Amino acid sequence: MTSTSESPPPTTPTFRQNLIRVIAVQVGALLLLWLLQSRYTS
């Protein structure tokens, strides 16, 4: 058995910004779907 010597590079500020954007977009998408459901499903 050998152990890996590679370690992941640190998270960059760009990537952290992207993460926040992804979460924001998903929350927006879910909200939109929720609005679609509540407006048209009775």
Next chain:
Amino acid sequence: MRSLDWAILIAYIAYVGIDGIRRTKRSTEIEGYLLANRSLPWWAVGLSVMATQLSAITMIGTTGQGATDGLRFVQFYFGLPLAMVILGVTLVPFLHGARVFTAYEFLERRFDAKTRSLTAFLFLLSRGLSCGTILAAPAVVFSSIFGWPVAWSVAIMGIPTVIYTIVGGVQAVAWADVKQMVLVVTAITAVIAVVLFKLPVTPDAALHVAGAVGRLRVFDFSFDITQTYTFWSGLIGGMFLMLAYFGTDQSQVQRYLTAKSVDEARSSLLISAYWKIPLQAGVLLVGVLVFVYYLFMPQPMLFNPTHDRRVREAQPVEYQALASQFGAALAQRDTAARAMAARRNDGTRDAFRSAEKHVQDVRTEALALAARVTGESSRDVNYIIPHFVLFDLPVGLTGIFIAAVMAAAMSAVAGELNSLATASVIDFYRRWFRPNAPDTTYVRASKIATMIWGLFACIIASYAVRLGSLIEVVNRFGSFFYGSILGVFVLAMVRRSRATGAFVGLMAGISVVGAVAFGLPQVAFLWHNVIGAVTVVVVGLVVSAFSPAPPTPVAR
């Protein structure tokens, strides 16, 4: 299909094949052939990742599911963005940084050869089978609507795909994927626009009508593990499935290993995180709108033309009786839908619901009759969209949509073949038989492996038609192993885990998932991923705690 549609279809298939080969930089080095020398831009990798996952099943089965079941299938993808985010900070940097060809190669560096070989073997088994079902989905539908033998349909899509994958390697696959995504999004957008234009009611009224019979119900918050698609199964089970699929499945891992850097690999996955849910919602919305369209236009009792013909011939009296009931039910539903579109209140809504239920009752009887006559389970849902595309779309757009379905199948299969060949050569041939051969040998072996897997997929495609719902078949194959393999990769990132723990954990995970799948079949398959991953991690850590530490490497 009319001449223009055929011309578009043939031109597209020829273009993909020729351009895929033309763009290829001939490579005699294995890193160039299998990983494009890790040089592709993030956006091309990201589109390739999405295209590999988006198969013809999405275009035919998922749209059909939208027509019969509404939008709730989109819950399946709720865990995906979170999974992409987690992978971006965990496995992607490990795998890209390790400069490996396959995800399983990384496991040997961390654990041992047997863990690598077992996970690679499970990948080959599950992906080899699913590759066949991916090809089978459109082949069955095309053979039924065009009257071709299934083998012809398989060959029409399979042969060009195998050729450009063999000749061009991963570069041809990736660039064909980019074209496919553009075509698919164009086709979906155009179909939505055309349906909205052709509807005799306003889009707002159409959505109210669809919503009245639950087609716009997205969220199901019940925590019921026997329900396949709920908010929680999608968020938790789906997240585990996506973590396993995008993080440990070579067909996906190989896409982002072609990226220029770790950051570009991460960014490529974020494209899926941004666009997967909106894209799937759009695909399902096509189905919902087609459902609304057929409320106002004549629709067949059975969408599958082969089943329709066989029932008509075998049981003419019973068929005619059902057909006249169906005609009357459709007329009643048409009136009720128009009334509801014009004036929305409890009375018109209830009348429409009742009329829709009557139509569905007659159709259920017709489907049961078809199942009795043909001896096959009903897969009528997969024929709704092809029927609409062939008979209700304007000339030209039909060709574009059929080309998009074929492109989706071809690019998904190409990605699978490429990764199957990579795992076969790197994890078995190079690892166990020819560890020090020149690169030209491995490139040649990869081409031969692609051809063999292509042949295998075509053979499997002929048998997969007898299996159940096309969407679930593919996911079921994966769910048997995915969660357990994910568990091994999680262990690989835990410092105290040992090779014995990983291997025993993997065996335990597969056994437990198998026991649950057969012993408790009511547990929805998305939960198998959670069960497998958790079992592997728990058993792996417990066994590791009792395993001796590896010898410290001696510095030379």
